[in-house]
Amino acid sequence: MSVLFTTFNLGKLETKNRFVRSATTSYWSDDDGILTDSILDHYDKLSKGNIGLIIKGHSYVTEKGKAHEKQSGLSSEIHSPRMRELTKLVHANGSKIIAQINHAGYTSINDRATASFYELDDKQARELSLEEIKQTILDFGNAAKLAIDAGFDGVQIHAAHGYLISQFLSDRINKREDEYGGTLEKRMKLLLDVYTEVRKQLGEKAIIGVKINTDDFAPEGGVRVEDILIVLKKLHELGLTFAELSGGGPEQELKIRESRGRAAEDSSYFEATWGGHAKKIRSAIPNLTLILVSGIRTRQTMDFLVENNVVNLISMSKPFINEPDLVNLLEKGQDKASCIDCFKCISRNNFAKTMLRCFHKYP
Ligand SMILES: Cc1cc2nc3c(=O)[nH]c(=O)nc-3n(C[C@H](O)[C@H](O)[C@H](O)COP(=O)(O)O)c2cc1C
Numbered sequence: 001m002s003v004l005f006t007t008f009n010l011g012k013l014e015t016k017n018r019f020v021r022s023a024t025t026s027y028w029s030d031d032d033g034i035l036t037d038s039i040l041d042h043y044d045k046l047s048k049g050n051i052g053l054i055i056k057g058h059s060y061v062t063e064k065g066k067a068h069e070k071q072s073g074l075s076s077e078i079h080s081p082r083m084r085e086l087t088k089l090v091h092a093n094g095s096k097i098i099a100q101i102n103h104a105g106y107t108s109i110n111d112r113a114t115a116s117f118y119e120l121d122d123k124q125a126r127e128l129s130l131e132e133i134k135q136t137i138l139d140f141g142n143a144a145k146l147a148i149d150a151g152f153d154g155v156q157i158h159a160a161h162g163y164l165i166s167q168f169l170s171d172r173i174n175k176r177e178d179e180y181g182g183t184l185e186k187r188m189k190l191l192l193d194v195y196t197e198v199r200k201q202l203g204e205k206a207i208i209g210v211k212i213n214t215d216d217f218a219p220e221g222g223v224r225v226e227d228i229l230i231v232l233k234k235l236h237e238l239g240l241t242f243a244e245l246s247g248g249g250p251e252q253e254l255k256i257r258e259s260r261g262r263a264a265e266d267s268s269y270f271e272a273t274w275g276g277h278a279k280k281i282r283s284a285i286p287n288l289t290l291i292l293v294s295g296i297r298t299r300q301t302m303d304f305l306v307e308n309n310v311v312n313l314i315s316m317s318k319p320f321i322n323e324p325d326l327v328n329l330l331e332k333g334q335d336k337a338s339c340i341d342c343f344k345c346i347s348r349n350n351f352a353k354t355m356l357r358c359f360h361k362y363p
Helices: 037-048 077-092 130-149 164-169 189-202 225-237 254-260 275-284 299-307 318-322 326-331 348-354
Strands: 008-010 013-015 019-021 053-055 096-102 118-120 123-127 154-159 208-213 242-246 289-292 313-316
Touching (some): 037 053, 037 077, 077 130, 154 164, 154 189, 164 208, 189 225, 225 275
Parallel strands (some): 096 154, 242 289, 289 313
Antiparallel strands (some): 118 123
């Protein structure tokens, strides 16, 4: 039997196989960030599809950090009852579920603010005060506590994709001159403080992970895998349960992205967008549980990545929109995901209509 269908211990949590549904947001919460029936139906289908671990789409930790209309929230107890229904339903179907908590920073729809004054595509963002940073750290802790109280098996801090924490990590965006900006050590302080607060709220044994860019593929400056190695080493020392390796952001250059993250010398995992970076991280921090996302589609690549201990778990997003029962199909012998990467499920014009629906399959 392939190792993909064997159990895994993610800290104290046992997952039934090595498949993860990467966080995938929807426009299906109400205006207060409360989950609607559509979300519950969606997660019902996913968890019936035998996915070991589901990471729920990102939830904002404060209204100020809301990334888009109809995003789900974990900022107050008004969010708890329906989140509790969600976790009960997923558990009843035999999957585990983790909440992803986020602050959008300069991409927020309510308050465009980040590490320091920043301008992109004619949009300006103001600098957060030290007091606001301290409050944001508490907001992450509060969101994590709400998640666990609502029955989630753990939390994932979103430190990728150009949202607030990755904005602080990047020297292109973070020009602060206080303890939260300047050297890498200072730029990673927000992430470390958030992690420490979440750990304080949830306790020593809680499952706390991070989704982090291995590289933001900016033409100059930004975040490189060498920086992230240092950040992850530090988080590992502090007891981080897992890291989901991702990449990219609003300022990425696609040409760089197409080449830099991949392990060109070994084509057997070439389709995994950041397979090369994952390999470097595994060599540097052998005992950290690693999850890899982006572009992974074939059984061959999945088997290779896990059998060779490049990573421990395989994460996918778009393929599960196309085939919520993909894990079962792969187990029965299908050799790859049917997702054709048309990206219509994430096209901004289609957001409200087709988010979490496969536009290719159901045009
Ligand atoms: C519709 C959609 C929504 C997404 N929402 C989130 C999210 O809430 N949080 C997150 O970290 N990534 C989000 N992503 C990114 C995915 O988790 C994943 O990193 C990316 O799609 C690459 O994986 P894939 O090639 O398997 O799709 C989203 C992707 C899609 C297509």
